[in-house]
Amino acid sequence: MCAMPVRKEATLPLARYDKETLKFFYETMVKIRNFELTVEKFFFDGEIPGFVHLYIGEEATATGVMANLRKTDYIQSTHRGHGHTIAKGADLKHMMAELFGKSTGSCKGKGGSMHIADFSVGMLGANGIVGGGFTMATGAALAQKMQKTDGVAVAFFGDGASNRGTFHEAANMAAAWKLPVIFLCENNQWASTTPYRTTTSVDDIADRAQGYGMPGVIVDGNDVFAVYEAAKELIERARRGEGPAILECKTYRIKGHFVGDPEMYRTKEEVQKVLEETDPIPRFEARVLKAKAMTKKELETIRTRVEKELAEALEFARTSPEPEVSALYEGLYV
Amino acid sequence: MKTITFSQATLEAMQEEMARDERVFVMGEDIARQGGIFGQFKGLPAQFGTGRVMDTPISETAIVGACIGAALAGMRPVADMHFADFAGVCFDEIYNQMAKIYYMFGGQKPVSMVLRAPDGLVNQAAAQHSQSLEAFFCHIPGLKVVIPSNPADAKGLLKAAIRDDNPVIYFEHKALFSMKGEVPEEEYVTPIGKAKVVREGKDVTLVSYSMTMNLAVKAADMLEKEGISVELIDLRTISPIDKETILNSVAKTSRLAIAHEAVKQGGVGAEISAIVAEEAIDCLDAPIVRVGAPFTPVPFARPLEQAYRITPDKIAAAVRGMM
Numbered sequence: 001m002c003a004m005p006v007r008k009e010a011t012l013p014l015a016r017y018d019k020e021t022l023k024f025f026y027e028t029m030v031k032i033r034n035f036e037l038t039v040e041k042f043f044f045d046g047e048i049p050g051f052v053h054l055y056i057g058e059e060a061t062a063t064g065v066m067a068n069l070r071k072t073d074y075i076q077s078t079h080r081g082h083g084h085t086i087a088k089g090a091d092l093k094h095m096m097a098e099l100f101g102k103s104t105g106s107c108k109g110k111g112g113s114m115h116i117a118d119f120s121v122g123m124l125g126a127n128g129i130v131g132g133g134f135t136m137a138t139g140a141a142l143a144q145k146m147q148k149t150d151g152v153a154v155a156f157f158g159d160g161a162s163n164r165g166t167f168h169e170a171a172n173m174a175a176a177w178k179l180p181v182i183f184l185c186e187n188n189q190w191a192s193t194t195p196y197r198t199t200t201s202v203d204d205i206a207d208r209a210q211g212y213g214m215p216g217v218i219v220d221g222n223d224v225f226a227v228y229e230a231a232k233e234l235i236e237r238a239r240r241g242e243g244p245a246i247l248e249c250k251t252y253r254i255k256g257h258f259v260g261d262p263e264m265y266r267t268k269e270e271v272q273k274v275l276e277e278t279d280p281i282p283r284f285e286a287r288v289l290k291a292k293a294m295t296k297k298e299l300e301t302i303r304t305r306v307e308k309e310l311a312e313a314l315e316f317a318r319t320s321p322e323p324e325v326s327a328l329y330e331g332l333y334v
Numbered sequence: 335m336k337t338i339t340f341s342q343a344t345l346e347a348m349q350e351e352m353a354r355d356e357r358v359f360v361m362g363e364d365i366a367r368q369g370g371i372f373g374q375f376k377g378l379p380a381q382f383g384t385g386r387v388m389d390t391p392i393s394e395t396a397i398v399g400a401c402i403g404a405a406l407a408g409m410r411p412v413a414d415m416h417f418a419d420f421a422g423v424c425f426d427e428i429y430n431q432m433a434k435i436y437y438m439f440g441g442q443k444p445v446s447m448v449l450r451a452p453d454g455l456v457n458q459a460a461a462q463h464s465q466s467l468e469a470f471f472c473h474i475p476g477l478k479v480v481i482p483s484n485p486a487d488a489k490g491l492l493k494a495a496i497r498d499d500n501p502v503i504y505f506e507h508k509a510l511f512s513m514k515g516e517v518p519e520e521e522y523v524t525p526i527g528k529a530k531v532v533r534e535g536k537d538v539t540l541v542s543y544s545m546t547m548n549l550a551v552k553a554a555d556m557l558e559k560e561g562i563s564v565e566l567i568d569l570r571t572i573s574p575i576d577k578e579t580i581l582n583s584v585a586k587t588s589r590l591a592i593a594h595e596a597v598k599q600g601g602v603g604a605e606i607s608a609i610v611a612e613e614a615i616d617c618l619d620a621p622i623v624r625v626g627a628p629f630t631p632v633p634f635a636r637p638l639e640q641a642y643r644i645t646p647d648k649i650a651a652a653v654r655g656m657m
Contacts, residue, residue: 074403074406074407076403098440105440106439106440106442107438107439107440107442108440108441109440110437110438110439110440111438111439111440115438115439117439117442118442119406119439119442119443120442124403124406125435125439127431128430129426129430129431132426132427132430132431134399135395135396135398135399135400135402135403135427136399136400136402136403136406136431137403138396138399138400138403139399139400139401139402139403139404139405139406139407139411140403140404140406140407141403142400142403142404142409143403143404143406143407143408143409144407146359146385146386146404146409147407147408147409153403153407165395166395166396166399166426169391169393169395169396169399170396170399170400172391172393172396173390173391173393173396173400176391330441331436331437331440331441332436332437332475332476333436333476333478333500334436334444334499334500
């Protein structure tokens, strides 16, 4: 019933994309990139505590997928959740404040980077446990089906998480019950410090879709257009009640596993090469400018707007108060 | 009042709550077609359909995880664990996700779900089908843990658990499912977090819960005949624990014994002992006594299982020893 994994290129000519979508692509990718660079700086400066895992280099994936989602659709995020949260439409101020551990944070300073969440936009949480989101996304999809909406849930996961039992249990349940959930693999090549090929039984994670009777599609995860088009097809299929799918986005983790990772497992040259050849943001710029779909001025306006928004978020986070100690016992039970 | 079994009492709770709130549904292994291995779901699919009473794959992780996700998306799921012993398969979902989501995400949404966990010794089911694991769950902030000892409480506590906005682990002792008892005709819920003074007494406080509570009653009867007046407390909820009821009773009796089926080491009895030692040691006329299972897995062979089991005699002997 299921074909071999399909490799997808972007096929729509740029002229078919409306301006709003193009702007969303660019603004979201730049917002994620700059947010992450800011976070990295303030982590090294000692103002952002805890563990931080950056999404730099993978912006096209979250952006291309989220352009197909409604606010009422759900996502479950990963260990590397800032990009998903931003792309799903979360408020940067409260996100940044959360990373700073402030009372104004989206989780009131109880979660931090690894546990960022914004339920108001359907972002049901990053997860400190790799592979923790598969089954919960499946449940959110089940709820959508029971409530007779045409909503979907997307479970983001990395190549490393695809080896968790949770993936296999969730994939089977979702396929057996034809639930509207997309298992969205961001294959960034690295499972913490281990190259995924050395610990994974298949070359492509999407191959595993066959074992569960669902479509598996592979796409260039650094091409926002390709991600958008592939995700659109699978998400619309899920909305029609035709069940789950795996979309594997091939991307690359530009930064270490966490901020401060000494990265003994790879060379700087390898990273630099990927950055030069496949960085999704310059690729997008070159493409829209060449096709005259957007102007330099438009791109610049967006970048300026993002800078301003980010500066405000940073100011908000830095000047917000830390939680009162009395908040320790708040919110344990309803 | 009517007399029904513990199993029927939990079924009535499900029927009433599913009729009252269409967001309530239940999923688990062998529950729809089979009616649950203890008959506790018999007739439920006929009334509510297999869309709300769902047979799952044998995937405990997916069962609990999916219920969490469904709860976050506005449903009120009940997950059946088949045997409490299997909860280990999905422990991450229980202690890292279900228990923490409300706190860790700053109170954005509680995980309003119930995990039903049939626990305890049944005849010679041995080490992986007979455990009393409740103490694990009491160590995790964010969970509520209830554990009824009779049909009336089974119904009232299950209804309360389903209505509670917090995640609730509902332990139901496998050997209690066939127990008959009086259950009110009219609708009621049994409040979570409140222990019950089952019998007043003046010489010693005996705290218990679940199946062992029924053994404690027998032990108290034996002791009464010997002139020892026992105040019996059924905890009903073991997290959060009702300290007030225990401390009030100990202030009155000056002696404390605790009996449970789970292993003594690290058990609920240890927690109660510590509470009383910290807050009411001046009240005590004798060292606290705990009756619990030996620190071994549940054995299979009959004499070994008999030796492992808590009995009324063992409880009575422990109490006698402190007088």
